[in-house]
Amino acid sequence: MIPLSLLGVGETASVGDVVGDVDLVHRLREMGLYNGARVKMIRPGSPCIIGLDGHRLGFRGDDLARVLVHVAAHAIAV
Amino acid sequence: MVSYPTPPSGPTMAIASDNQTWTIALIGNPNTGKSTLFGALSGSRQRVGNYPGVTVEKKLGEVVHDGRRWVLVDLPGTYSLAARSLDEMVAVDVLLGRRSDVQTPDVVVCVVAASNLARNLYLLSQVLELGRPVVVALSMGDLAEADGLTIDAARLSRQLGVPVVPIQAQRGEGLEALKQAVEEAGSKPAPTVASPFPAPFREEVDRLSATLASAPPRYLIERLLLDSGSEVKAQIAPGESDRAQLQQQVDDARVRLAEAGCRVPGVETTARYAWIARATEGVVEHPEHAVSRSADRLDAILTHKVWGSLILAAVLLLTFSAVFAWAQYPMDWIDAGFAAVSSFLEESMPDGPIRSLLVKGVVGGIGAVVIFLPQIFILFFILTALEECGYLSRAAYLMDKIMVRVGLSGKSFIPLLSSFACAIPGIMATRVIENRRDRLTTILIAPLMSCSARLPVYTLMIAAFIPARSYLGGLIQLQGLTMFAMYMVGVVVAAAVALILKRTLLRSATPVFLMEMPAYQWPSPRVILHRMLERGWDFLQNAGTIIFAVSIVMWGALYYPRISPEELKPLLVEKARIEAELDDANAANDAPRAESLTAALDGIGHRMDGEQERRSFLGRAGKVIEPVVRPLGWDWRIGSAVLASFPAREVVVATMGVIFDVGEDVDEGEGAQRLTGALQAATWPDTGKPLFNVPVALSVMVFFALCAQCVSTLAVIGRETQSWVWPTLSFTYMTVLAYIGAFLVYQLGMLFV
Known part of the structure; x- marks a missing residue:
């Protein structure tokens, strides 16, 4: 698993662990960053914009919450 | 009729609904078109208020279906019913029938965005556990259609165990089917849904x-x-x-x-x-090849580091020029309307305290409030349009990079932006900020944004004392630059205050930024107009009642105690002499002489008013505080004008008009010019030097840029924070800063004069 911030523009991955502050992690999960959710990097950086199942989130976690993602071997830029 | 077994105890139990009136609760994620659906179902039959005891907005609408009256309750948009915030707790309490002011809902309509099913169904899965009959309104946004998404609603309904009705609220499609489904669901007991938990x-x-x-x-x-x-x-x-x-x-x-x-x-x-x-x-x-790429193309430009920032700067610039330029005409009409009412009252009533109370206290007080309505309407029209089309979230995203430097997140940007029109809606807009400390920081700095009430003060001082010079071949106007500088004073000080607060009193880590970037879409005119009227009404209620009450108190402080005729004798003798000469001149048909005598007579009248002001409670208070304001370069007249503007900054212009003996209609063209002249001519009685110079004018402006002279703002801070500590703190710190700022500007400025 790699940190979400390492994804380049247009790259997709699936959400794995989300680590950090318990309440914040819960909120991120509720907002759609659940295990296995497909995430696409739309604008990298801090904050970044990610695409998730038909919607987009502006997100900057800093040290409070870190999203780790699985990059499947066959994943291609969509 | 289903009657859900209400909890056997609990402080706020609901009364079971009667057979005629059903209560229908509307819930859903933000940006699902829930407001549009609410508007489409209830039309103009809407009421907006607050849930008692909390500052959560309560929206009620009415629907008549098959001769049955339904009360529609629009709950705040939320991603989860986790009961962490007040908004969420109110939603849970309403859905469970635990609030005494809303009946237990007979049916819950859960609005689910088709383009984004999984996250929307998260909320539904919580709603299903509440044990009420549920209908899913599957909102088919433009985006879902453009993406070529197809959803098997019948299968979804089977798998969820509740009815699913596809709707297109903006075009009014599916509304009848939705009402029908609600009717059926409400006539049956709630379905039992298996718990998703292990x-x-x-x-x-x-x-x-x-x-x-x-x-x-x-x-x-x-x-x-x-x-x-x-x-x-x-x-x-x-x-x-x-x-x-x-x-x-x-x-x-x-x-x-x-x-x-x-x-x-x-x-x-x-x-x-x-x-x-x-x-x-x-x-x-999902289609093999997604069709819609327009959102990607828009985001590629609008959230771009360079292009996006430039566009944001242009949007903000246009918004502010629109607010000031377009509002000018309606503001002039309102002003003229109130002036007409005033002069009608003055002509039709005998002179005395009652006429004065009506003209200066009541009409003047209401006028001072209503005059700002056009700016508020225009600002909210633009802000709501930007929000509805999805742009405001992108602006917050872009601003996050700047906001983190003062320890806040991009979410604080929208409330601060609104505060440039008026801090009241700005402070109310801080509700979207989850962390209490970040929300408080934003609330405390919001009143430092130069609101529209500062504008009359800036305009007056700049017109009177800042020379109309231009540089770079007319590209930069000194007067315009001064105005811009006043706005920047507020912004820079706000940034510094936020930094300090986040390191001391409200210490907390820089908040995480997490915000949905909703799909771009054409805004619904109905929603924009409703929001605009709502905000205007909010403003009238919040600001109106307080400004009105304090205007009357201030009128009393300026009107009483009356001076006895003996004390006015020299002026009265003078007046009688001029009146006699005027009669002579009129008799001799000497028009030019009559005209100059009439002007002299007006001057006497203004001097008598001025004498009265000086002896009034407020004038005496001004004398008392003179030693305090002297280091700012002010005399007692400026001091008491500032004191009088404690309820609302804009009052200061009218009060200066009265104190500097020009009469009160100073907002009108000629009056304003006369006030400018009177201010330029005012001198210190002991030395005869001009009272105002550039440093004094700047000191007055900086004071108003930073002070908390607005009772309504303080009241709203108190209401939103449920405490008197924060308004007290706001007032204290802003007044201290305003004093220090004015002191520095005056003392430094005098070195160059």
């Missing part, structure tokens, strides 16, 4: 439930176990010892759950998303 969790809920004498609804017990900062505990266990005991039980249960592999709160999202995966199996069909 067995160990269900057992802990059962165990906890058995020990609670008050037998709260099952959903609340789940929340008790899941949420750390839950609002539920205080409701279930009112006593201090009960609460400690309950906490112990909850802690024990959590330890057991962790051992069983169901760690809270993670178990909730895992369980619900697993349920969602089952419920949506085979329901959604």
